[in-house]
Amino acid sequence: MNPTPPPTASDTAERARLDVDVLVIGGGPAGTTAATTLARRGWKVLLLEKDVHPRFHIGESLLPMNLPILERLGVLEQVRAMGTLKLGADFPVHDADDTTHVFRFDRALDPKFGYAFQVRRSEFDAMLFDNARANGVDARMRVKVESLVHDADGRPTGAVARDAEGDRLDVTMRYLVDASGRDTFLGSRLKLKRKSTKHQSAAIFSHFRGVQRRDGDDAGNITVDRFEYGWYWLIPLGDDVMSVGAVCFPEYLKQRQGLDNETFLMRTLMRTPSVARRMAGAERVAPVHATGNYSYDCTRMTGPGWVMAGDAYAFIDPVFSSGVYLGMNSAEHAADVVDGSLRDPACEHALQRAMERRLRRGLRHFSWFIHRFTTPVMQRLFAAPRNDWQLEQAVISMLAGDVFDNPAVLRRLRLFRLVYAVNAIAIAPAALRGWFARRRQVRAQFRGDTLHEGNP
Missing domain, CATH: 3.30.9.100 (D-Amino Acid Oxidase; Chain A, domain 2)
Structure with a gap:
């Protein structure tokens, strides 16, 4: 069991206690999606966000597969009003000839939503946070979770948080959702986080x-x-x-x-x-x-009494604008795991395994394209797209976010890999140069003085 930090002077003056069913760390799209979904199912949910909304955030491009989630959350019309239509x-x-190839979403294999939206994340994230509150979530800003308390079996049963004034909040919970984004609250503390190789x-x-x-x-x-x-x-x-x-x-x-x-x-x-x-x-x-x-994942997505969602588990290069969708999609599945586990604890392990398998599969499909996007072979294929065997439509489906449950898409994406290999043989010298360039970049390291990370 982790020891509770000793009290400070401010603790003795102001120390609040809360007993909830679920604690969600992080108030971005993943955290608010999980919290709203769980509150609607009758659970007492506390969401703690260390920053304040509205705030600047990258990742303004949504995917068509975001729209069913937004519809279920009851905010699709608000997004429609605030967003820029993206076809x-x-x-x-x-x-x-300065050619530009346009991959229209309405040509996907299953074009239920043939469009998406571009949004200002400051407005979008704040709207989702307000929606969580409107659905019964106790959602608080400027409150940072500092540590967890575990029982003898290693399950998180409590948390110590502190607000911007330094006042301490002790939380007792039955389940933890880590939606802390690139802070990777659990991944860092449990030493699960690993950089992409x-x-x-x-x-x-x-x-x-x-x-x-x-x-x-x-x-x-x-x-x-x-x-x-x-x-x-x-x-x-x-x-x-x-x-x-x-x-x-x-x-x-x-x-x-x-x-x-x-x-x-x-x-x-x-x-x-x-x-x-x-x-x-x-x-x-x-x-x-x-x-x-940019790219990392964690060796595990779940554990006894906890689950990760969104960037808290993994972040991949945003070339296909998948970040917000992957976060909200994983958050819905995290909510299913939490809901099912609280109702029937015997199901927890099976629910967690199913979630991990599904989300890892989708991430693999996105990552395969991302890792090869700048190669000569992929440039050749994107420069002259063809729809033989509906492969172009399958790529559009991938760009729309349909990489999890559609067998027709998944079969064609596997076939696309074969086409990629054939093209690599056709331009073998250029393909080899591209491969060596990729390996060189993977071995390279960023330094703080090189990147000037943050604002100027």
Whole structure:
């Protein structure tokens, strides 16, 4: 059993106690989804968020598979009102004609939702937090969980938290949901977190006004563009604002030679003519942010009396905008595990195993594409997409987030891997150079003085 920290002077003055069914750590999309779902099922839920809403956050592009979750939470119409309509994803081809291939979501194998939305995360996350409160969740901001109390069997039974004024809160709970995001509350404390051995990258990004948008129906699409050392995103938001960023390999970041984040970001964006043209005359309207060591996971997602959701378990490169969807999807399944385990403790292990298998399978499909996205072979396939055996539609389904339960999609994604291998043989010298480049980036390490992580 973990010892409870000794009381401080402020503890003796103000010390509150709460007894709840479920404690959720983290008030982002994963935490609020899990908390709302559990509160609707009759459980007493406490959600603790260490920061305050609204707040800036990256990850503004939702996927079509987000929409059923938003509908179940009762907030789809609010998202529709605040969001920018996104009909697909654009992938420019750097050829003589400046071709851009548009992967429209309505061409997915199961196009129930043929669209999605781009959202300002400050508004979106705050709306989900308010919705949790409206559904009976005791949701508190500026309260940080400091430690856990475990029983003799290692199950978390309590937590010690502290608010912004330093007042202590002692919580007793029956189940714990870790939705702490990249803080990885449990993963770090239980030493479960591990960096990806297949992918290393870092992101530098900001918001701009006056960036050129695509024409017509494609004006709200996300653009994903490659350059030699990584890739860019351009995500249209409201009020003529666009989220623009670059995800870079460690090798490239070592070239910054003391440049501040803003200068380095702008020089990076100017490397690619198609991006530079769209940025001509753009005005930055937010600080430049940087974050590194992007990809990781934990060796376990569940344990006795606890479950992880979203980035608390794993984070993968955001090239396909999967982060918010994976967080909310895993949170719904975490809620199922908690609900089922509290009603019938004998089912806990089976429920946890089923959740882990399902979510790991989906992450593998996303990760396989992500790890190869900048390779010569994938560039060749995306430059001339074909729908033989409905493979292009399967890729669109993957881009829409349909990677978990659709057998038709999963079969074709496995076939796509075979097509990838055949193309790798066809351009073997270039494919080998790409493979060696990937291995070199994986071995590279970020340093704080290289990345200038945070704000300028």
